[in-house]
Every structure is written in C-alpha cells, then in structure tokens.
Amino acid sequence: MTSIDDLPYFGHITEVKVFDEGGEGVVYRLSTTPSTPFPLCAKVMGLSMYRSENDRLFRLENEARVNQSLYEAGISVPRPVGLFRLLSPVHSSPVPGFVRECIEGRTYYQLFSWQKEKAVKVFEEERQKAIELDFIPEDCYPTKNCLYTVKGWSVERVTLFDFSFWRKRK
DSSP states (O other), X not given: OOOGGGSOEEEEOXXXXXXXXXXXXXXXXXXXOTTOSSOEXXXXXXXXXXXXXXXXXXXXXXXXXXXXXXXXXXXXXXXXXXXXXXEOTTSSSOEEEEEEEOXXXXXXXXXXXXXXXXXXXXXXXXXXXHHHTTEEOTTOBTTBSEEEEEETTEEEEEEEOOOTTOEEOO
C-alpha cells in the first residue's frame, strides 16, 4: 500500500464544485484547461467514514485498480487517470484522490417511467460483463452508482462507477 507522500502531486482543487456526494466521500469536478482531453473529477474519501489515512488509501487504491481493469476490458466506466495528492480549499492538508473522467448522465430516478425497463436491461448487460471478468460488483444496482446516457427518447448506455467495495473472485 502507498502513503499519501508517495502519490504524485496533481494540483489544487481550485473550484470546489461538488459533482456527487455519497456515503464514502465526495467527487469534485476539477478545473480543466484547453489541453485537457476530457472533463476530470476527483473522488476524495470522507474523513469521518474511515479511521485512518491507510483505510482511505486502501479503498481508493481498490477503486482505481478495479476501474482500470474494467476500462481496459471495454466495460462502460469512466476513463481512469490515477491516484494523486490533491490540495483542496476544504481540507487543511493534502488529501489522496482518485482522478478520472467526469461523466454526465441521468440517474435511474431522472428517467421517464417508460425508459426504466430498457435502463435495467442495459445495466444488467454491463454488470454481467464485469461478472464474467470474475468481479463481484458490490453496491451496484440499476438505481445506484451508475448514470444513463439518453439519446432522443431512448436509453443508449449505462456508465458504472464507484468500485471501492468491488473485488475479484479468488
């Protein structure tokens, strides 16, 4: 396991734009430049959720490892960038963060009722691909930890995220 001092420095979270907030932590939208190839965000684990920095790093490392494996296998997940040390105006010292592509989409609850059946089908297909790669997708449901892309009136795809509790079958 790494320590925060071993992580490369990414930079400052200059705008505190909370993109998503859950039980484990906060996902911040990062400022980008014209040379940034895609929008970025960083997941920072909540300080109250874990007893120590080692616990937070362990979860982030797992999330980054699973995200990378799924991405390389062609599963619909955000493009991973890596683990970094971040400076934030809301934290008094550098914090570890998992930087990845910032995805847009709709939650299950933002879909029209007639789109939800297709959404569940698309979700189950993507989840099954991960299971076939011997992943055990914990905390992953059609209503949680995924976003749907809608084109016109049709649900086209689902993007899975939040892999800190996922694991590989032994």
